[in-house]
Amino acid sequence: MTQATDHPLTLFNSLTRRAEPFVPVHAGEARVYSCGPTVYNYPHIGNMRAYVFADTLGRVLTWKGYDLTHVINITDVGHLTDDADAGEDKMEKMAAAKAQSIWDIARHYTEAYWADIRALNIRQPAQWTIATDFIDDMIAFATAIAPKHCYELDSGLYFDVSTVADYGKLARAVTEEGPENEHARIEAVDGKRNAADFAIWRKTPVGETRQMEWDSPWGRGAPGWHLECSVMSGKVLGFPFDIHTGGIDHREIHHPNEIAQNQAFCECGGPESMGLADVANSGARVWMHNNFLVERSGKMSKSSGEFLRLQLLIDKGYHPLAYRMLCLQAHYRSELEFSWEGLNAALVRLKRLLAAARGLIEVVTDGATLASVRATVTHPKLAPLVDRFDAALSDDLNTAVALTVLEEAVAVKKVDPEQKASLVGAMLSALGLPLIARTELRIRPTHAEIDETEIEAAMVRRKTARAEKDFATSDAIRDDLAAKGVEVMDGDPLGWEWSLA
């Protein structure tokens, strides 16, 4: 638990548009729900920024001593090609395009997403909730709110946004651009009472069949995407829970719609009052949003054909943790522009950090808390760094500053090595950077013509030649390696003797 002397954890709440001290709903606990991917395609690295952010939040909550329950969902049904109420189901569309079963599509892309989660050292949440496992709960939730908040049309059961207070309060559109802008692009459906009304249950049109459809009081069909997240978060974490996360696009439609449903549910079927005067019954106390990873050409999107996958970075010889480092260097609420130069700089920084921390490799401090670090790290050169690191993370997850404090800690000399090791280990774990051997960071790009064992063997032959002053042989080996795309780095201060060009 947070001690009186610790920096209070403050988090920016999109709902109140303020950084606020974190006050858990249940003492000592933190319950967090993160909107998960729609598994119709591979995630791009922009999508993965959302999970690096959610993981960083979880790690900071652990660091601060909270007992964390993190839930991430997998959306395998219901997300339309437009976040608002138009278009086709993304999953059905991809299954049709590939002439495959939707269940196979979902399985394949869920596995691909999980592989990226592991590669980025993102901790496993307490539960992955799969939307199609919660259909009965979704029907029960919709049944509870329908009489007061919904109406039925031929195409489905619609939520009437005028039945809840402050609809769209979360969305920037409401205060800065006027609600009409955002809603102007929502496709008109005959009979809708308000432009922003959305389907919480979508009926399968007469004469059509969907691969995924279920019976409901409103006919055969499928749940709406917004309904899914309200149901899974409330069911697993209980309303109200502490923090709901997602990318900044969710602040405009998906989360306002979740909030509207949560308000309706808490009034009709849930706890009478959640004791949250200013964020009345919105389901979660704090709503947090990561900003986008962008390319020079604009927001990265997997709906638009070509996109950057983590695997592409790996194929080009970048360790996936270089991408984690890139994310940590920016504040999660800032837009981050992706470039290969930037990724390379992040990789070099990571190499340098891990090379400097080399001697500390045996230390296992995963999940270390501030309290445990304070108890062991008392040296006057180190204790102030604990404090500064904590201050940075507590300041709305300022990982950019925390990283610089970590680098200072690694560079501290003439201190008790065990204390230094515990401190560095704990800092790395709070940022989700594993203390891997630096050689593991070296990845062979798929286009390379030579493998690492061959390179290492050539390097040994070259060393022997040089020791024997046989410079002709040593130069010939270097030239041969250069021809295969390997640069020999004599006198490299990081101790890396070669790199792939």
Ligand SMILES: Nc1ncnc2c1ncn2[C@@H]1O[C@H](COP(=O)(O)OP(=O)(O)OP(=O)(O)O)[C@@H](O)[C@H]1O
């Ligand atoms: N460029 C981006 N940078 C950061 N986060 C993003 C980016 N694009 C999407 N996200 C976030 O990634 C998470 C997963 O999104 P999801 O799988 O629903 O993507 P999507 O909306 O279907 O795809 P697309 O990337 O085409 O918009 C969401 O929290 C979303 O807000």
Ligand SMILES: [Zn+2]
């Ligand atoms: Zn969601």
